Amino acid sequence: MFKTFRGGMHVPDHKEETNKIPVREIEGAPVHIFPLQQHIxxxxxxxxxxxxYVKVGQIIADSEAFLSVPVHSSVSGKVIDIKPYLHPSGSEVTSVFIENDYKYEVCEDIKPHNIDEMSKQEIVKVIRxxxxxxxxxxxxxxxxxLSPPEGKTITHLIMNAAECEPYLTxxxxxxxxxxxxxxxxxxxxxxLFDLKKGHIGLEANKPDAAEAIRALKDSSIEVVELKTKYPQGSEKQLIKAVTGKSVPMGGLPADVGAIVINVDTAFEIAKAFKTGMPVTSRIITVAGDCIKNPCNLDVRLGTPFEFVINQAGGxxxxxxxxxxxxxxMGTAMYSLxxxxxxxxxxILALSEAASVYDSDSPCIRCGKCVKHCPMQLMPLYLSKYAQEGDIEMCExxxxxxxxxxxxCSYLCPGKRxxxxxxxxxxxxxxxKRRKQK
Amino acid sequence: MEHKFVVSSSPHIKANDSISSIMLDVIIALIPACAAGVYFFGMRAAAVLLTTVAACLLSEYVYQKITKKPITVGDLSAVVTGILLALNLPVTIPLWMAVIGSAFAIIIVKQLYGGLGKNFMNPALAARCFMLVAWAGNMSSFVTPFMGYGADAVSSATPLAVLKGMQEGTLPSLLTAFLGGKAGCIGETSGLMLLLGFLYLLLKRIVDWKIPVCYIASFAILMYLFGDNQTGLSQGYFTLMHILTGGLLLGAFFMATDYVTTPTTSLGCIIFGIGCGLLTFAIRRFGSYPEGVSFSIILMNVVCPLIERYTVPKSFGEVKKNA
Incomplete structure (x- = not known):
């Protein structure tokens, strides 16, 4: 039996369309756009x-604030504009436009770090x-x-390799x-936490990945195969499945001694130490029933969506x-x-039949939302009270x-x-809570 | 090429189920029981079925037309109500009574409370109880299967009435009670066909096992321990006969699992099922009616909101505050 959590359900995942195809690196676009907000x-x-003139890996924006990370250029070339521009969140954010000279000259500051000679603070600084x-x-x-509040002891470092969202590979x-x-x-x-053991939680639909990790024969890494079920990759559900502990309501993973990191995050950390190269590219799954050749592409950040989609056959x-x-849980875009x-x-492109909700029937109290809620909530009542504006009952x-x-919305037969x-x-x-403060 | 994309809040995909697809599955699940009814009671059973389905659809259509509401007969819920009502009627029921019962189910029980999803009682059951009170004689005159329904019809005591010693008669064998061919309402005659339909619903994940299993199990345990068995048969045989006769299986599989009028919480379903079992036992054991399924389920329908309020599950990571 694979480990899991209560509730949830398997959603048709369409992963076989892309999970066997090796990642392909694509060329850069003529102009790369870097919004100044790519983090919380x-x-x-x-x-x-x-x-x-900027080079690959050069910082183009940064902040003194603790809750921030810099943005680096993914190409070399000239800064041609700095202006508010459409951001994936839907609003406009100041963005830096760099004309790609296709030389990909690397910034001189990029050099490997020797982790054995570094203090914990220095390690965290490299990551930032x-x-x-x-x-x-x-x-x-x-x-x-990776800097949990004072007094919290971290006992579990868990890599989130569940990848429970459909299509994503x-x-x-x-x-x-x-x-x-x-x-x-x-x-x-x-x-950073002097841990002797780390856990990698992945859904059972990736036996080849589990095998690849085990083949490293690294005794400090334990692969935990999880039931293929959405939302297995949700932080709280993953911690529950791996450690058996429930993050308290309103609490943080650190409250149960856990920290969860993503696969690509770990990869970027490794890269930052091994080569010194910051986050300038990433793997993007380009899929959906409207994409000609679904695939995974290694994309230099700042490439416009349309350019990426064309690399997948349009x-x-x-x-x-x-x-x-x-x-x-993704965000709908209105522009390419x-x-x-x-x-x-x-980047997913879906047809009307697959993705557009058309009806709004009454709630027939089928109870599917209650049965499958991974947080054991009662969405039918929350939804009703939310519509009525009854904040007290919602709380x-x-x-x-x-x-x-x-x-709940996926399952609802009334598409409510x-x-x-x-x-x-x-x-x-x-x-309301912000105002009260 | 100019692209126009729909922007909406996630999720962006949807399951294939819809209300009408669920209702269609329930209709499919009821077909075996309907077929058994027609097989054992003849074409008049089909006439009753067609009458109630047509009357339910028409009532819904006319009501929505008059009140200028959107017409929702396409969701098929009225068809389900019509079939369930017919399955709960004796084959000899005058058709005009079936029409009035259908109109009562749809207009009084369902639409006046706001339509699908808002009614607090199962429309078919409420209509059946109304008809039991209004036309007690017609509602409890049963005939022997295969014997026709005209002037030469042979009236027959239901097994439950015999079990209770209310009427003279012979009990069917357990096999007949299970396969079909006993006297009773159109839909009650074959346990096997009801079970087939229920298994289909379980397989399609339309219904959950909790209510029917808790209902039948609690009823069986109570009947086995406290049943007033004067038949000279063993207590186990007596209990099985009680389960297989009357409307228990029909009620447990198809009426007590109605979405709208039963709890959505796990614990609530268990309480609901046990409550139905307890009430059915009490009515059959102590009441003056031989049958108690309809009244039991309706009574539990009424307390369903209360059950649900007190069985809200503990949310993930929720620590109950100290009182």
Missing amino acids: GALLDVKVAVGD NAGIVGMGGAGFPTHVK SDHRRLLESTADVVFGMRICMK FSHDAKKLIMGGPM DVPTIKTTSA KYNIMNCIECGL GPVQNIRMAKQKIME
Whole structure:
């Protein structure tokens, strides 16, 4: 029996369309666009000016704030513009435009670090300066995650290789193609907490990846095969499956002694030490029923979506939805002009039939949302109270514990969109709480 | 090429189920029981079935037309109500009574409370109880299967009435009770066909096992321990006969699993099932009616909101506050 959590369910995953194809590195676009916000936290200050010549790996924006990481150029060339521009989040964010000279001259500052000669603080600093964030999609600065509050003892370092979102196979391919690097990155994190053992949690649909890790014969790494079930890769559900412990409501993984890092995050950490190269590229799964040749591409950041999609053969037929990330929790884009950023784990193009919700029938109380909620909530009531604006009842039914995995909306036979209603109510509650402070 | 994309909040994919697909599955699951009814009771059973289905659809359509509401007969829920009502009627029921019962189910029990999803009682069962009170004689006159239904029809005591000693008659064998061919309502005659339909619903994950299993198990245990057995048969045989006769299987498989009027929580379903079993036992053992399934389920329907309120599951990582 594979380990897992309570609730959840398997969602048709479409992974076989891309999981056997090796990652292909694509050429850079003529112009790369770097938004100054690619992480959760403070907006960065621009460190270059229009007309400057920048090299690969050079810092183009940074901030003094703790909750921030720098952004580096992924190409060499001239800064041609700095202006607000469309960001994958849907709003406009100041962005640096760099004209690619296709020489890919590497910045002189890029050099390997010898981890054995470094203190823990120095290690964390290298990770921060490499611009590393939670590459799974959250974008939370990794150095902050690796600096838990005083008094919390970390006993479990868990790599999140569940990759439970349908279509996505970028972590799977990374694990297969860079197994040793990913494990090296993980061991760096373990060193920070003097841990003798680390766990890699992956869904049982990736036996080849599990085998590749075991083949390293690294006794400090334990592979934990998990049931293939959405949302197995949700942080709390993963910790529960691997350690058996439940992160308390409103708490952090550190409350149960756990820290979870993503596969690509570990890979970037390894790269930052081995070569000194910061986050300038990533693997992106390009898939969906409207993509001609679904695949995984190694993309230099700042490449516009349209350029990336064309590298996958373009659209096979008319796409109705363009999504950054997975289909369950990703963000819908309205333009092909948005640039790829650190958290672009996937670009999906879906047809109307696959992705557009058309009806809004009454709730027939089928109970599927209750049965499958991975947080043991009652989405049907949360949704009802959210629609009625009854904040008090929403809070009584623990609305803030919702992780917005979207399973209730996926399952709902009435296509009533419980998670969408819940999300809106949560935003209202958070606003109210901010005002009260 | 200019692209226009739909922007909406996640998730961006959806399961294939819809309300009408679920209702269609329930209809498919009821086909064996309907077929058994027609096989054992003749074409008049088919006439009753067609009458209630047509009357339910028409009632819904007319009501929604008059009140200028969106027409929702396409969701097939009225078809399910119609079939369930017919399965709960004796084959000899005058068709005009079946029509009034259907209208009662759809208009009074379902639409007046706000339509699909808002009713607090199972419409078919509520209509059956209404008809039991309104036309007690017609509702409890049963005929022997295969004997026709005209002037030469042979009226027959139901096994439950015999078990209770209310009427003279012979009990069917357990095999007949299970395979079909006993006197009773159209849908009650074959346990096997009901079970087949239920297994289909389980397989398609339309219903959960908890309510039916808790219902039948709690009823069986109580009947075995406390049943008033004057038949001279063994207590086990007596209990099995109780399970296989009357509307217990029909009720447990298809009425107590109605989404709208039963709890959505796991614990709630277990309580609901046990409550149904307890009430059915109490009515069959102590009541003046031989049958208690309809009343039991309806009573539990009424307390369903209460059950649900007190069985809210503990959320992930939730620590109960000290009182």
